[in-house]
Amino acid sequence: MIAPDWFREDRLPHIYCTGCGNGTVINCTLGAVEEMGWKREETVFVSGIGCSSRAPGYILTDSLHTTHGRALAFATGVKMARPDLNVVVFTGDGDLAAIGGNHFIHACRRNVDMTVVCMNNHIYGMTGGQGSPTTPPGAISTTTPYGASEPAFDLAELAVAAGANYVARWTSYHVKELTKAVAAGMQTPGLAFIEVRTQCPTNYGRHNKLRRVSDMIEHLRSHAMLVDKYNRLTAEGKPVPDGTFTVGELVRRNRPAMGVKS
Amino acid sequence: MKLVIDESRCKGCNLCVLVCPYGIFQEGTELNSRGIVTPVLDRPERCTNCRLQALYGRMLCGVCHIICPDQAIAWVEEKPFEPHKVEVEF
Ligand SMILES: Cc1ncc(C[n+]2csc(CCOP(=O)(O)OP(=O)(O)O)c2C)c(N)n1
Ligand code: SF4
Ligand code: SF4
Ligand code: SF4
Numbered sequence: 001m002i003a004p005d006w007f008r009e010d011r012l013p014h015i016y017c018t019g020c021g022n023g024t025v026i027n028c029t030l031g032a033v034e035e036m037g038w039k040r041e042e043t044v045f046v047s048g049i050g051c052s053s054r055a056p057g058y059i060l061t062d063s064l065h066t067t068h069g070r071a072l073a074f075a076t077g078v079k080m081a082r083p084d085l086n087v088v089v090f091t092g093d094g095d096l097a098a099i100g101g102n103h104f105i106h107a108c109r110r111n112v113d114m115t116v117v118c119m120n121n122h123i124y125g126m127t128g129g130q131g132s133p134t135t136p137p138g139a140i141s142t143t144t145p146y147g148a149s150e151p152a153f154d155l156a157e158l159a160v161a162a163g164a165n166y167v168a169r170w171t172s173y174h175v176k177e178l179t180k181a182v183a184a185g186m187q188t189p190g191l192a193f194i195e196v197r198t199q200c201p202t203n204y205g206r207h208n209k210l211r212r213v214s215d216m217i218e219h220l221r222s223h224a225m226l227v228d229k230y231n232r233l234t235a236e237g238k239p240v241p242d243g244t245f246t247v248g249e250l251v252r253r254n255r256p257a258m259g260v261k262s
Numbered sequence: 263m264k265l266v267i268d269e270s271r272c273k274g275c276n277l278c279v280l281v282c283p284y285g286i287f288q289e290g291t292e293l294n295s296r297g298i299v300t301p302v303l304d305r306p307e308r309c310t311n312c313r314l315q316a317l318y319g320r321m322l323c324g325v326c327h328i329i330c331p332d333q334a335i336a337w338v339e340e341k342p343f344e345p346h347k348v349e350v351e352f
């Protein structure tokens with residue numbers, strides 16, 4: 001059992017579909033929390049709405065399961081009222097970047113001291129597979145039956161541009177690296193944003209010839225490129241394969257932050 | 263230590279099959295009482311954590327344990343301790 005002091009074992013098995021990556025992301029986040037040695041009564045988990053946002057319901061601390069897209073607004077409130085608390089936000093790509101996009105950029109700009117873990121499955125999982133701002137071009141969803149025709153958001157780059165103090169991206173396959181990144185984010189004062197590319201076999205894989213969980217994981221693994229390698233290739237003017245996304249630590253810096261524990 | 267899958271939690275996603283460097287988890291073929299095909303274990307005593315956790319006093323490898331979305335993988339004490347002949351292929 002991972003993090004037995006934090007996990008609501010009585011709630012298992014959770015509602016997630018077979019092979020959904022959200023469970024893995026909870027494991028990694030709680031692994032990082034254990035590493036931090038935080039106390040349960042000093043930690044709050046906040047989420048919006050979506051499959052990903054169900055995560056705090058499996059954790060023993062106090063939590064806020066808020067309205068769609070507003071997790072960061074509630075979390076900012078918690079942190080400004082009680083800077084002594086550790087605040088962790090679970091969110092999804094739809095929750096964070098569609099309806100909650102404005103809260104996202106401003107929370108990064110304000111650099112509020114919290115850790116935001118986004119389970120980016122490139123789809124609205126909970127509501128049946130509608131396209132989201134991160135649905136890759138060409139992907140089939142219920143709202144893009146002929147393939148998505150819009151460019152997708154790069155959430156991690158967005159957080160870098162908007163001012164977050166720590167930004168990293170991994171996938172639900174890179175469990176050890178992800179756990180380390182979440183812990184590093186928790187240690188950094190200011191807003192830490194960790195994007196996790198994860199699999200939704202039910203509402204993404206099924207429509208995109210990635211029906212098997214292993215196909216989805218292979219797709220994530222083979223399209224992930226370490227950020228150093230990516231930078232080297234682009235600096236040398238070498239081509240980067242289509243659909244590649246960077247993984248690793250994108251930024252760690254010391255901009256002025258709000259709500260830091262004194 | 264003995265590696266076990268909790269049949270009441272496993273949803274049969276086979277992520278553990280994908281990640282174990284020793285191929286200890288094999289895709290199952292039979293439905294259990296919950297109607298789920300859980301993986302079967304092939305000579306689990308080869309697992310790094312089974313062999314060395316007690317010696318090092320911490321989790322070793324443990325990748326299957328972290329990736330399992332349903333927290334269905336665990337190690338239990340073996341009592342009485344059964345010595346195993348272990349062959350590890352590299
Ligand atoms: C104000 C409001 N609008 C729309 C919805 C319907 N709704 C529920 S979850 C969801 C999308 C969730 O997508 P995402 O955040 O990516 O979460 P996932 O289920 O993919 O983890 C939507 C549109 C809602 N609950 N509230
Ligand atoms: S619909 Fe997708 S994101 Fe939601 S629980 Fe199922 S697999 Fe996970
Ligand atoms: S990863 Fe966990 S839930 Fe999936 S098959 Fe293995 S033991 Fe079962
Ligand atoms: S801990 Fe490592 S070696 Fe042992 S079963 Fe799990 S993945 Fe295999």
Ligand SMILES: [Mg+2]
Pocket residue numbers: 050092093094119120121122123124125132
């Ligand atoms: Mg989503």
